[in-house]
Structures are given as structure tokens and as C-alpha cells.
Amino acid sequence: MIEFQQVARAFGSAKAIDGIDLKIEAGEFVVLIGASGSGKSTLLKMINRMESHDSGRILFDGQEITRFDPRALRLRLGYAIQSVGLFPHWNVARNIGIVPQMLGWARPRIEARVQALLELFGLDPAIYRERFPHQLSGGQQQRVGVARALAGDPDVLLMDEPFGALDPVIRASLQQEIARVHRSSGKTIVMVTHDIDEALRLATRIVLLDHGRIVQVATPLQLLAEPADARVEDFVGRSEVGIRLLSLKPAASLARQEPPQSGAGPGLPASASLRDAVSHLAARQRASVNLTDASGGHAGVLHAADIFSPGAAAVADPAAAAASATWGAGG
Amino acid sequence: MQLTLSALALLALAGLPFVNVAPNRLLSGEPLFFLALIPGSLAAPAVLLLGLLLVNALAALGRGASRALAASVAAASLLAMAGLLWLAGEQARLLAQTASPLARTALGGGFWLALLLLGLLVADALQRLRLAPGWRSAVLLAALLGLGGLVAAGYGNDLSIMKEYANRADIFAGALARHLQIVLLALLPTLLIGLPLGWAARRRVQLGAALFPALNVIQTIPSIALFGLLMAPLALLAAAWPALGRAGFSGVGLAPAVIALVLYSLLPVVRGTLTGLEQVSASVRDAACGLGMGRWPMFWQVELPLAAPVVLAGVRTAAVQSVGLAAVTALIGAGGLGAILFEGLFSSAEDLVVLAVLPIVLLGVAVDAFFAGLIGLASRRAAGTGAATAESGAPA
Numbered sequence: 001m002i003e004f005q006q007v008a009r010a011f012g013s014a015k016a017i018d019g020i021d022l023k024i025e026a027g028e029f030v031v032l033i034g035a036s037g038s039g040k041s042t043l044l045k046m047i048n049r050m051e052s053h054d055s056g057r058i059l060f061d062g063q064e065i066t067r068f069d070p071r072a073l074r075l076r077l078g079y080a081i082q083s084v085g086l087f088p089h090w091n092v093a094r095n096i097g098i099v100p101q102m103l104g105w106a107r108p109r110i111e112a113r114v115q116a117l118l119e120l121f122g123l124d125p126a127i128y129r130e131r132f133p134h135q136l137s138g139g140q141q142q143r144v145g146v147a148r149a150l151a152g153d154p155d156v157l158l159m160d161e162p163f164g165a166l167d168p169v170i171r172a173s174l175q176q177e178i179a180r181v182h183r184s185s186g187k188t189i190v191m192v193t194h195d196i197d198e199a200l201r202l203a204t205r206i207v208l209l210d211h212g213r214i215v216q217v218a219t220p221l222q223l224l225a226e227p228a229d230a231r232v233e234d235f236v237g238r239s240e241v242g243i244r245l246l247s248l249k250p251a252a253s254l255a256r257q258e259p260p261q262s263g264a265g266p267g268l269p270a271s272a273s274l275r276d277a278v279s280h281l282a283a284r285q286r287a288s289v290n291l292t293d294a295s296g297g298h299a300g301v302l303h304a305a306d307i308f309s310p311g312a313a314a315v316a317d318p319a320a321a322a323a324s325a326t327w328g329a330g331g
Numbered sequence: 332m333q334l335t336l337s338a339l340a341l342l343a344l345a346g347l348p349f350v351n352v353a354p355n356r357l358l359s360g361e362p363l364f365f366l367a368l369i370p371g372s373l374a375a376p377a378v379l380l381l382g383l384l385l386v387n388a389l390a391a392l393g394r395g396a397s398r399a400l401a402a403s404v405a406a407a408s409l410l411a412m413a414g415l416l417w418l419a420g421e422q423a424r425l426l427a428q429t430a431s432p433l434a435r436t437a438l439g440g441g442f443w444l445a446l447l448l449l450g451l452l453v454a455d456a457l458q459r460l461r462l463a464p465g466w467r468s469a470v471l472l473a474a475l476l477g478l479g480g481l482v483a484a485g486y487g488n489d490l491s492i493m494k495e496y497a498n499r500a501d502i503f504a505g506a507l508a509r510h511l512q513i514v515l516l517a518l519l520p521t522l523l524i525g526l527p528l529g530w531a532a533r534r535r536v537q538l539g540a541a542l543f544p545a546l547n548v549i550q551t552i553p554s555i556a557l558f559g560l561l562m563a564p565l566a567l568l569a570a571a572w573p574a575l576g577r578a579g580f581s582g583v584g585l586a587p588a589v590i591a592l593v594l595y596s597l598l599p600v601v602r603g604t605l606t607g608l609e610q611v612s613a614s615v616r617d618a619a620c621g622l623g624m625g626r627w628p629m630f631w632q633v634e635l636p637l638a639a640p641v642v643l644a645g646v647r648t649a650a651v652q653s654v655g656l657a658a659v660t661a662l663i664g665a666g667g668l669g670a671i672l673f674e675g676l677f678s679s680a681e682d683l684v685v686l687a688v689l690p691i692v693l694l695g696v697a698v699d700a701f702f703a704g705l706i707g708l709a710s711r712r713a714a715g716t717g718a719a720t721a722e723s724g725a726p727a
Contacts, residue, residue, distance in 0.1 A: 050621055074623030085618025089636050089713050099622055132715025148622070158621075 001026040001156060001188045002047060007056035009042065009212075016042050017053065018212040026155075029182050029189045031199040033235070034209035040192045043209065044160055047190065048077045061155070075103055078149035078157040082164040084141045086133040092118070092144050093129040099152035117147040121177060139170035146178065150187075159191040163198065175201055196236055200224070200244055208232055220248055246307070247275035251291055254307060255300030260290045267292040270299040277302055332455055333404060337388030340411075340448040341381070348439030350419055352426060355433040356491065356680060363422070365441055373421055380414045383407055387452070398460055405456035408449045409474050415446055416481055423489035435491040437682055464707020468700045475693060491682045492689075499671060499686070507690060510667035513585065513657040514650065514698075517592035521649055525597050526642070529604020530630075539605060546598040554591065554656055558663045561587040588660035595656060596649035603645015607638030639709040647702035654695045658687070 002024040009017040017039045024030050032040040045051040046058060049070045058065045065073060078099075086095050093114045100110045118125040121143040133141055142162060149157055162178075163171040179202055182189055193199055199206050200220040208215045208223070208231075216228035224245050227233045236244060252270035260267075267290040268280050280289055281304050293299040344365040353360025368377040387407045390400060423436035453474065457467050487493045496503060532539035552560070566582030569575050580586045611634050619629045635642075661669025668687045675683030 045621075048621060050617075071623045071625055074621060079618070079621035081614060081617060081621070083612075083614030083617075085612070085614035085616075087615060087619070087633055088715055091715070098624070102623060102628075134715050145618075148618075 001028075001061065002190070003057075003059040004043075004046075005057040005059070007043075007046065007053045007058055009046070009051070009053050016212050017046070020056070020212075020214060022207060022214065022217065024188060024190060026188050027186050029179075029191070029202055029204045030207060031203035031205075032190065032192045032207045032209060033194065033196065033199045034215075035194065035235075037211070038209040039212040040194075040209050041160055042212075044158055044190060044192045047156070048074045048079060048158055075099060075152055076155050078152065078154035080142075080146045080149040080157070080159045080162045082161040084133075084145040086141055086144060086148070088133050091130050091132050092123075092136070095133070095144060096148045096151050098148065099154075103152050113151055113153075117151060120181065121147050123147075137170075138166055139174060142166060142174060143177070146174075146181075150181070150185075154187070156188045156190065159189065161192055161194070164193070164195070171198075178202065197244070197247070200248060208235060221245075224248075243275055243278075246278060247273045249274050251277040251302050252299060255291050255302050256306070258301045260298045261288060261301055265289075268302070269294075274307060278304075278307060332391075333452065334388055334391035336448050336452045336455065337384060337391065340445045340452070341384050341388065343441050343444035343448065344381070344384075345441075347441030347444060349441045350422055350439050350490075351437045352430075353435045353437065353491075354431070356435050356494075356682070360435065360437060362439060368418065368422065372425065373418060376414065376418060376421075380411060380418065383411050383414065387411070401456045401459040405453050405460065405470075408452040408456065409477070412446055412449045412453075412474075412478060413481055415442060415449070416478060417486055420487040420490060423487070423491075427489040435494065435682070436489060437491040438685075464711075465704045467707075468704030471700045472697065475697065492686050495675075495680065495682045495686045499683075503671070503686075506666060506668050506671055506687075509665075510654075510657050510669075510691070510694070513588055513592065513660060513665055513667055514653045516585070516589045517596060517653050517657075518646075518650060520589075521593050521596040521600055522646065524593070525600030525645075525649075526604050528597070529601045529642075529645075530608065532601065532605045533608045542601065543598075546601065549594050550598050554595070554659045555662060557591045557594065558587055558660070561590055562663065565590075583664040585665050587663055588657070588665035591660070592653045592656055596653055599645040599648035599652070600642075601645075603648070604638070604642050607641030607645075608634055610641060611637045636709075637713050640706050640713055643702060643706045643709055647699065647706065650698050650702060651695050654691060654698055658691055 004020045004022040007017060007020045008015060020043060032043055034040045042051050046053050047060070047065070049065060049068075060068070060073065060077075087098070090098075093111075096114045096117055097110045100113055105113070114129065115125050118128055123140065123143060128136075128140070128144075133144070136144065142165075146157075146159070146162060149159070159178075163174050166174065175198060178189070181187070182202075191202065200223075203220055205217060205219055206223050207217050208228075210231055216223060216232050218226070218228075223232065224236055224241050227236065233241075250270065251268060251272045251274055254274065255270065265284055265286065268277055270291040270293050272280075277289065281287065287305065288301055288303045290301055291299040347364075348362030349365040349368070350363050351360035352363055365377065368374065387404060390404060390407075419436075419438055419442055426434065426436050454471075457470060460467075462470065481487070482493070488497070528538075528542065532542055549557070562582040565580070565587050569581045615633060615637070616629070619633050624633070657665075657667050658669035658672055661667055661673055668691050672684055672687035672691075675681070675685075675687060
């Protein structure tokens, strides 16, 4: 879908982007991550020609992007940014409808698209269609921002730290929503972040950048289990690798199919991560917890022993974990 | 605020001459104080007016700042303004019945000051009413028309200023029209040049760096000097191309007047356009560009609507300034209300000066109110309709 071939960009003598080779397949959720100045944002903006490249080639859909008209290219690439940038003088419906309008869609089709996107992001169209950006909370603004980016049904969605300015609770719920959108739409998503947990949670592949070069391209699991070098280890946090590995796997995966334990206190959703489960157990000083499924029914019992004992080897032994096929796809 | 203004209005009426009565137009007259009206045949309305002012002042001591209170203060003050006008007119009429036909009743300091203070009271009350900007302008316009109607109906016909008007009625309308013509003729090229210049200055920093010092220097040149500077080159141009001269283009008259006003107006308009465009947030631009919006759609649909309040604030400054400066252009033969003003100045006829200054001031106020309304609407649009922040966006 998108391919970088020896792409470079220099500001004076400093190389902002230095020989990037990267191939992004259709349907992937690629997260570009790195410290400030690593070139992750520049690399993202090169895709829709908001930034230019000095040398190398960038291919979109098999064609070099310099052969596209920049505006035509951008209409096929959804774009969402941290500061959202909603048009303050337009209501939500017009904000979302701008790309379809530029694409020349008929009015009823635009209306239907706006309706569908608002519903997709859990915003009641009856209430929010006519609202203006200043009447929305930060989280709602970003939902509209992402909806706007998706409105023209783009092949690729580019997101530049879209959730960076949101508080942790709102951010987590938006991360869930974008993961859901990715699963249901199958769109290619390229996202920039500096939050390793966000990257581990969402990405099918993570691209770690440092000083304009790629340090490692890996699935979340590989990144934790087989860091390419000390820079990667630093970035993922040496002391927290274990905890982050736990966050990649749902609690249900280690549950024993047992009847619910009485007096076990409040249960935990089966979809929660093992990391949440460990936190839950530690906070309550317990060795096990009942899991509940989406409808509130019993979904087995998770024992602390299974997380830390050889029975849970997949977590304790990184090499074995890497071999487990289910993890990488879990995202 | 309300108490102070009302009290000052009462003091002005008590301490300054309400009208001056002179045997003819050139002699300065004897002052007649407002309180001196009380024993006469105008006693009842005069007492009524004083009562109205007193109640207005005392209303400020009442509780809170309710909208009803503000509305009644505005209404009472407008009524008092009309009352002042009517009383002065009646006083002049009574005098005209007894005195010689040459005798003049000129409006005194007490009248003008009280009228001004009442006007401020109205403006203050309207501010507190928090009317939508369009409505505030509409109310002001209606008030001006109401007072104008009183004058048009002949209630002030025996006042000295109206006698001056009667003497000049044939040229007054023409002068007013000419004044408006000069202002509008200057405004059009100002917008045609200033808006693109402001837009270009935003794209090229060097342009602004060269442009603004030049425009600033122009602002510092006194208007009369600027007319003088323009006279010679324009006269030469007209001489070199007779076609220009036949089209009415010469060193004196309309051409240098309009050119000078354009030069003065450019600074606020260019500055306003630049500032307005600059304050459109970078994230909105970034998003618009990233979504695939072209340069022109972005300008027309996004940048201009968002910059409009500040751009219009610049145009407002330019327009109000032009209304005043257009008076001075009479000195180079451009005509307008300035012609009457200078005639009054040179013949020491105070009322003739007032006759010219008054419409200039009213015109300035009307232009200002018009743009205030426009800016209010534009800021509401820029912020999304019904925005609570729209009010603060418009300079009051």
C-alpha cells in the first residue's frame, strides 16, 4: 500500500530522515514511535506530501507519490492530528462532510456518511450533528476529527499523535474505538505516537525511529521479546518489559474453566488484559479472581499462580512468547 | 457609572448655559440657564425633564443590574434627549415671537454636555442589555432617526443652528452627499489594495517588513501636508495626459482627496487583514491542508471567515477615520461638509461650524455602529453560532 525506498531528507547538514526503507501492507496498523526529533512525524507527513523528501522514492498504491497531485493524494489519505483542527465556524456535520464535499459526493450520500460516522464513534447524530466544535469536549472533538479523516472513505488513515492531548480515560476509550474501526473496516492505518503503551496496544507492527533512522520494525510482542538493541530496551522501559508483555494478552487466555469462587469479591471482565488482572489481584491481596464475559456471565477463574508459574511459560519466557502466533494478531 | 452620568447631566444643566441669546448671528449672546426656564411658560416640561433625570439617577441606587432596569434607563435617557431638543426648540420659538428677526438662540454648553452624557447613558445601558450586536446597532440607528425626525419635523427651526441650516439648505444635502462620496470612493480602492496586500504580507514576511514602515510614515504625515505633497505630481500627471484631466483628475479636488484617504486607510486595513489571517490557528490550517483543501477554497471557506472579525475591525478604523479626514479635504477643493465647516471657521460663525461638525460626528458614529454590528455577526460566525465568546471577540 505504502512503500518507502531509501527515503531521506536533510535540513542543512542535519539529516531529519536518513535512508528509510519500509513497506506497509494494506490492512496493517503501523505505529511510528520514537523520541521527539526522531523524525516520526516528518515521515508520516511525507506520505501525504505535507513534507517533501530529498531523495529516495515513496510509493502509494504502486505509484510514486510525486506523480500524484498533492490534493488528489490527500483526498485518498485520511488525516487526523493531535490538535484536531476542527473548523470552528462549521458545525459537526459540515466538518465531517468536507472531504466528501470536495470529492463531489451527492448531498444525501454525504448526509448518510456523516450519520454513519457519528454513530460509529458513539455520538448521537440527533444531538451532535448541529453542534459546533466549541460545544464539544476534548474527547468528542477528537472523535469528530477522526470521523472527518475517515469521511471520504480513504484507503489509508494517517494519524499524528491523535490522542496525545487527551486525559488517560478518554484516551483509552478512543484507542478502543480506533482499534474497533481498524478491525471492522480493514483500513490501513499509520499512526505516530510517543506513547509505547499506545503503540503496543494498537499496532500490528511498530516502527521505532531514532535520529531519522529505523531502529527496529517488529510486532509488539517481538519488540518486547527481542529488542534489537539497547535503544529499544530503553524505549520500552527495561524494568517494565514483563508488565508490558502481560498487557498484550487477555485475562481469559489463562483462565481455568472452574465454577465461580464464592467470596472472591468483584469480578474482572474476561477481555481485560493480564496486566489489569495482576493489578486487580495485587490491589485486593488475592490469589484468584472470577472473570465475567460481556453479558455478565461467568467466564472462568484466573489464578495468580498461572500468571507467574511455569504453566504460564508463554509470559515468563520471551522466546516461547515470540513463537506464540496468537499474540501478534491480538493487537 | 449610571449615577455619575445622570448626576453630571443634572449639574451640566444647572451650571452651564442651556442656550445663548444674541441680538444677531455674529455677536456672542447672553447665557440663559436651564433653571431660568422654570418660572416661564415652559416650566412644566422643564420640571418634568428634571424629574426624569432625577429618577434616572436614583434608579442606579436600586437593587441589581437587571435587564428591565437597563432597558428603562435607556428609554428614559432617549426620552430626555428628545425632551432637551424639544425644550431648546420651544425656547427659541418663544423668543422669536417677541425679539427682532435677527436675534439668535444658540445651543449652549449645558445643552450639548447634557445631550452627550445622556448619549453615554444610553450606550452604557445598551451594553448592559447584552443585545445581539446587530440589535444594538439597530437601536442606535433608530434613536438617531428619532432625534433626526424631531429636527426634521421643525421643532428646532428657530434655533440659530437651524437658521444657519435654512440659509445653507441648498448646499447642505449636496455637501453631505459629497462627503459620503469621498469616503466611499476612498474605501473601495482601500479594500481592493489593502486586503490583497495583507494577504500577501502574511505569505511573505519580507513584504510586511518593507510595507509597514512605509504605511506608518504615511500615517505620521499631517493630512494638509499630504494634500500638498499630492498636488504637484497629480497636476503634472493631468498636464501630461490631458485625458486624465478631462476625466476630472487634477491636483485639486476629488482625486488628491481620495488618494490621500486611501493612503491613510491602508495601514489599518492591511494590518487588520494580516493580524486576522495570522490568528487563524495553525492546527486548522494544517488539518485543512492535510485533508486536501486547495489554497483558494482554504482562503475563502476557512481563513477569511475566521479572520473576518479582525479584518473588519481594521476596515472600521479606516472608515471612521476617513469620515473625519474627509472634512479636511475641503481645503483642496474636494467639497463635502468640510466646506461648510471652514466657511463657518473663517467667518467666526460658531453655529455654522456646529452645523458641519454635527453631521460629521453622527456619520462617524453611524459608520462605527454599522461596523460594530457587522463585526459582531462575523465573530459569532467565526466562533460557531450562539457562541458565548462571540461578545468578547468584538471590540466594544
